[in-house]
Amino acid sequence: MASSHHKKNQIFLGTFIHSVKLGELQYMHDMAVCVDKFGKIVAVEPQRDLENVMENVKETLCQKLAWDAHDLAVTIAKEGQFFFPGFIDTHIHAPQYPNAGIFGKSTLLDWLNKYTFPMESSLASLPKARRVYASCIRRTLAHGTTTAAYYATLHVEPTNLLADLCLAAGQRAFVGRVCMDDRDVNPAYYRDESADEALARTRAAVDHVRAIDPAFALVSPILTPRFAPSCTRECMARLGALRRSYGGGGDVEELPVQTHIAENAAELALVKAMFPECDSYADVYDRHGLLGARTVLGHAVHLTDAEISLVARRGAGVAHCPCSNSALTSGEAPVRRLLDAGVGVGLGTDVSGGYSASVLEAARQAALVSNHRAMPVGKWADVPDGERERARLSVEEVLHLATRGGAGVLGLGARVGGFDVGLEWDAQLVGLGLVAERPDVEHEYEHGHGHHGTRATDRGNVDIFGWETWEERVAKWVFGGDDRNVKKVWVRGRLVHERE
Amino acid sequence: MASSHHKKNQIFLGTFIHSVKLGELQYMHDMAVCVDKFGKIVAVEPQRDLENVMENVKETLCQKLAWDAHDLAVTIAKEGQFFFPGFIDTHIHAPQYPNAGIFGKSTLLDWLNKYTFPMESSLASLPKARRVYASCIRRTLAHGTTTAAYYATLHVEPTNLLADLCLAAGQRAFVGRVCMDDRDVNPAYYRDESADEALARTRAAVDHVRAIDPAFALVSPILTPRFAPSCTRECMARLGALRRSYGGGGDVEELPVQTHIAENAAELALVKAMFPECDSYADVYDRHGLLGARTVLGHAVHLTDAEISLVARRGAGVAHCPCSNSALTSGEAPVRRLLDAGVGVGLGTDVSGGYSASVLEAARQAALVSNHRAMPVGKWADVPDGERERARLSVEEVLHLATRGGAGVLGLGARVGGFDVGLEWDAQLVGLGLVAERPDVEHEYEHGHGHHGTRATDRGNVDIFGWETWEERVAKWVFGGDDRNVKKVWVRGRLVHERE
Missing domain, CATH: 3.20.20.140 (Metal-dependent hydrolases)
Known part of the structure; x- marks a missing residue:
């Protein structure tokens, strides 16, 4: 496996956040980032119609890139998750x-x-x-x-x-x-x-x-x-x-x-x-x-x-x-x-x-x-x-x-660090925890199946209540996040780490 | 459940670490801490023969405390775990x-x-x-x-x-x-x-x-x-x-x-x-x-x-x-x-x-x-x-x-903060992660069952290699630990939190 690369072209869909210059993060929502089989970002395209995104991907992006739409790996960030540069x-x-x-x-x-x-x-x-x-x-x-x-x-x-x-x-x-x-x-x-x-x-x-x-x-x-x-x-x-x-x-x-x-x-x-x-x-x-x-x-x-x-x-x-x-x-x-x-x-x-x-x-x-x-x-x-x-x-x-x-x-500014076309796909998928609407402390006792008191969840320490802006979510991640928020990691397009 | 207490007498066995004065931690190994049904520590006794500890507990501790040895809850810290005051x-x-x-x-x-x-x-x-x-x-x-x-x-x-x-x-x-x-x-x-x-x-x-x-x-x-x-x-x-x-x-x-x-x-x-x-x-x-x-x-x-x-x-x-x-x-x-x-x-x-x-x-x-x-x-x-x-x-x-x-x-010095007889059992069980003898990065690929790259374990970020002293383990916990290392939590003898 040592020298293998991801053999398929890949498309990543969802929210992408990266730094465009010192002090300025860019938030790109409803976006598709296309990564070729060599791990290079070849297109960054907005997706207006996320409901029918797979159709759109096949009809337009693959056509544009001359990719085989049947031999493609697609990764979609879940609600609230975002891609961030590694x-x-x-x-x-x-x-x-x-x-x-x-x-x-x-x-x-x-x-x-x-x-x-x-x-x-x-x-x-x-x-x-x-x-x-x-x-x-x-x-x-x-x-x-x-x-x-x-x-x-x-x-x-x-x-x-x-x-x-x-x-x-x-x-x-x-x-x-x-x-x-x-x-x-x-x-x-x-x-x-x-x-x-x-x-x-x-x-x-x-x-x-x-x-x-x-x-x-x-x-x-x-x-x-x-x-x-x-x-x-x-x-x-x-x-x-x-x-x-x-x-x-x-x-x-x-x-x-x-x-x-x-x-x-x-x-x-x-x-x-x-x-x-x-x-x-x-x-x-x-x-x-x-x-x-x-x-x-x-x-x-x-x-x-x-x-x-x-x-x-x-x-x-x-x-x-x-x-x-x-x-x-x-x-x-x-x-x-x-x-x-x-x-x-x-x-x-x-x-x-x-x-x-x-x-x-x-x-x-x-x-x-x-x-x-x-x-x-x-x-x-x-x-x-x-x-x-x-x-x-x-x-x-x-x-x-x-x-x-x-x-x-490290002299890699032309290769990694963001989601620009031409850079390589070194990235992480970040997910934060959403607090339940009714996280009742007593509720857990009654249905705890042998557990006493509160039970641990391993979604990490960042608690999102749903009203936070994206900027606030990122701040909560920086000050409260840990490896539990890192759901997947890629280097040069290859998935090198994931957690359930 | 709100006003209930633990109804049984309890014995906790293993390593106990607490502060005895500013700057001095006491490490108590092979120890039994006895907590009555009201959540109070009533005895702290060394256990010389951990192999036969249950026999010893029943024969000596329960006799000494006039406890019913058949109506007793026993919690044993696993190898490498330790009890610490809440x-x-x-x-x-x-x-x-x-x-x-x-x-x-x-x-x-x-x-x-x-x-x-x-x-x-x-x-x-x-x-x-x-x-x-x-x-x-x-x-x-x-x-x-x-x-x-x-x-x-x-x-x-x-x-x-x-x-x-x-x-x-x-x-x-x-x-x-x-x-x-x-x-x-x-x-x-x-x-x-x-x-x-x-x-x-x-x-x-x-x-x-x-x-x-x-x-x-x-x-x-x-x-x-x-x-x-x-x-x-x-x-x-x-x-x-x-x-x-x-x-x-x-x-x-x-x-x-x-x-x-x-x-x-x-x-x-x-x-x-x-x-x-x-x-x-x-x-x-x-x-x-x-x-x-x-x-x-x-x-x-x-x-x-x-x-x-x-x-x-x-x-x-x-x-x-x-x-x-x-x-x-x-x-x-x-x-x-x-x-x-x-x-x-x-x-x-x-x-x-x-x-x-x-x-x-x-x-x-x-x-x-x-x-x-x-x-x-x-x-x-x-x-x-x-x-x-x-x-x-x-x-x-x-x-x-x-x-x-x-x-x-908080004016609670006579009630909580350590493992002295007379204090109440407000405590946490701390467990650190042990690094496998051969954590080979390639090994995981071959047996990953659909996983790519390394997989996450949720034992937390503290990696113990086995050669560390107890003092070094505590230092690694302080500087690298998080809630994943908190396996169980008790207040006044009642288990109020646990994780698998």
């Missing part, structure tokens, strides 16, 4: 998935040594790696994540297994073998022994992805220097050269890169001490050839204005990880300033600095954390009122970051 | 439940006028109130909330209906008719027309609860001046007098009170302008006789040291509402300072300023928000490092606030 997780550590929620009162540097390196190191075991990676992929798909930029570990075979599993599951993924060859900073039990080793292992992981998905159609390699303090200058410089010179595929001009930047105050001090010749943290990456249009910088909590300007000039993007930044007490990222400077921003769950594998949870926290930047009493006291207020991110904005924003950061 | 929500607006997640970019005062007053006003309709209240109670029970301090609306009959429904559902509750008689601040369409009317309606609501639950064994009335700006001095003074003089029941010395305090900067300014004769916001309540040992103050984000000291002297408690405070950009409450000053603190969901009816979500956000108070860069810059670090709340601390802390704030 979520894009621009920063997630698959091997740390078992540690989600476990961080105590640590902050970045002690968290790495106490929780993270021991867990990552243990994934040298292939059976353990398979168990962890398979559960992580299944969980992220269930949350509606159609694209994930994964950090793996420094081990080649387990990293290759992660790529295999993504391809098998049908999840669009970037898979990065982690480079960490600094012999002072990294623990002896978990490091590359030299820049040579880091590069050789990296090439082996890149070559594996090239062997299983030659055009990087679904799975792509990504160069992954862990972060500046864990890498030697030689390692970073050679990765920078590899980034630009990779001659693997005709259509692949540059390899993408992912790393961390300016997450935590102690980390800033460490970088400053280790790289005295560089003007800034961002300059460390820039001098080593690692800042490009396909570079994803995780966190960027504490960038200076000069660094933001440099990142913008290079066209690099930021993975904003609010769950992680709050959990590890790292700080509140200046998302509005990044956006204003023209830096692309996506969302990252950053499992397990982040406690949740859900991009919806990251979107929710992105809105809440942006409010913390806007609080007027006792903090950000020197920021003018208007600028503080502007820091707040709306529901529409965080959903943009979760879809188009992430696509842009 | 959650206590010290601040929730039941009529605002349909608005959960809907708040846009509003802050307190515009939020009240835009979203809240219109919704509350519409609950004059009894059928609508029944639908909203029944769904709210079912949802909070499903989240493990065994006690809720509810604000209702200013309408008497719908408020009484809320009390009826709580009693029927078996949820321990405080039900407050909201007083708001200021003719300048409150909208003409939603206010008490005079202090006389506010008091008369309040008495009617109190009398109703007295009629349906004379000893306030499960449901209690609570005096509820909305907040200082919405009440006249006369109204507050007369409520203060009623608080101390209520002669309703022999065992009820004082009526409890709930209100809001110091939530938002604009509100602070309003109070200062409206009550120039008072020394502070807290002093407004104190001068009108509303600050007592059974007073619950919602929010308390911006209290001065002098106010905290006054609140502590009066023995009043605080309902900390982190979800709401982040959503409405109100601020970051000084929880550690309150605790250090000896003020009791519980958690409130504050639906719908808060977007979630889950106390577990409030606990999670309480931890995260406490981290925001500790962030060292750009904020709280004048706070010494050590004090900032002390602001952080641990998993153990937020679970204390969610149980014993809330019980103390």
Whole structure:
């Protein structure tokens, strides 16, 4: 099944909601989205007569597209359901998935040594790696994540297994073998022994992805220097050269890169001490050839204005990880300033600095954390009122970051993120729960058939009463939704997850 | 069913976890907790021989308690499950439940006028109130909330209906008719027309609860001046007098009170302008006789040291509402300072300023928000490092606030909040999901019986791999759990919710 695609042309009918630009959701009702057998959206057409929609589809759409109306798969959203672009997780550590929620009162540097390196190191075991990676992929798909930029570990075979599993599951993924060859900073039990080793292992992981998905159609390699303090200058410089010179595929001009930047105050001090010749943290990456249009910088909590300007000039993007930044007490990222400077921003769950594998949870926290930047009493006291207020991110904005924003950061803006003709069908079908007209607490006792008290329904926590506008439904989804609201998930037209 | 109790003596077997003091969870394995037919815990006994536990129970425990071993209900926690005290929500607006997640970019005062007053006003309709209240109670029970301090609306009959429904559902509750008689601040369409009317309606609501639950064994009335700006001095003074003089029941010395305090900067300014004769916001309540040992103050984000000291002297408690405070950009409450000053603190969901009816979500956000108070860069810059670090709340601390802390704030510390002999059995059975040894993504395709891709399981989002310590399991539950992990819920020994 690994390389199979949906073999039929498909039509999706119902309500479609997507971001058309930062802060603006488009609501398209009574619409048909036509997806060809290669997973590409080839038509988006209003359907006036939903009563006779199947007739209309066969008579007009198939005719127009020269499709065989008898060999067609049709998916109709039920009343109240809507299609939404699949979520894009621009920063997630698959091997740390078992540690989600476990961080105590640590902050970045002690968290790495106490929780993270021991867990990552243990994934040298292939059976353990398979168990962890398979559960992580299944969980992220269930949350509606159609694209994930994964950090793996420094081990080649387990990293290759992660790529295999993504391809098998049908999840669009970037898979990065982690480079960490600094012999002072990294623990002896978990490091590359030299820049040579880091590069050789990296090439082996890149070559594996090239062997299983030659055009990087679904799975792509990504160069992954862990972060500046864990890498030697030689390692970073050679990765920078590899980034630009990779001659693997005709259509692949540059390899993408992912790393961390300016997450935590102690980390800033460490970088400053280790790289005295560089003007800034961002300059460390820039001098080593690692800042490009396909570079994803995780966190960027504490960038200076000069660094933001440099990142913008290079066209690099930021993975904003609010769950992680709050959990590890790292700080509140200046998302509005990044956006204003023209830096692309996506969302990252950053499992397990982040406690949740859900991009919806990251979107929710992105809105809440942006409010913390806007609080007027006792903090950000020197920021003018208007600028503080502007820091707040709306529901529409965080959903943009979760879809188009992430696509842009990963260089996929021309392939996924919305429902435009020409994009690929990476989508989720979202359903919210409708409250019964008379949900009487006593009623349940009398007809409970052995149950006592209220019984659980698994339609999720969002309760729709019926009078809400579509905008309100979306807000209720963002602040109360979870994987139970994700009814189906597709990547490149292929159904990769569903729940009853 | 409304007034029935569990008619049998009960024994609960397995792992019990509860807070013994702020910051300290006790893990009791292989334990039996014996609950008599009145819902009271009468024995907590270790069980050494779990293999033959039923024999042991019958031979020793029943003999010791003089119980009939043949007329006994036994509940055994499965492997990996644990009993935890029921959650206590010290601040929730039941009529605002349909608005959960809907708040846009509003802050307190515009939020009240835009979203809240219109919704509350519409609950004059009894059928609508029944639908909203029944769904709210079912949802909070499903989240493990065994006690809720509810604000209702200013309408008497719908408020009484809320009390009826709580009693029927078996949820321990405080039900407050909201007083708001200021003719300048409150909208003409939603206010008490005079202090006389506010008091008369309040008495009617109190009398109703007295009629349906004379000893306030499960449901209690609570005096509820909305907040200082919405009440006249006369109204507050007369409520203060009623608080101390209520002669309703022999065992009820004082009526409890709930209100809001110091939530938002604009509100602070309003109070200062409206009550120039008072020394502070807290002093407004104190001068009108509303600050007592059974007073619950919602929010308390911006209290001065002098106010905290006054609140502590009066023995009043605080309902900390982190979800709401982040959503409405109100601020970051000084929880550690309150605790250090000896003020009791519980958690409130504050639906719908808060977007979630889950106390577990409030606990999670309480931890995260406490981290925001500790962030060292750009904020709280004048706070010494050590004090900032002390602001952080641990998993153990937020679970204390969610149980014993809330019980103390509501004057229930001698009745619920833990598993001590003499307390009542308000509890939840928590179960986390175990990851299969070989959760292969491809496997599912081959045996999917028509399913494509991964399938959803409804064991919730917490994935346990089996190597986690109990402390780590609890952390994973706090940061990843939801209502799916709440398998059963009891109040006073009665099973009030379960899921398959």
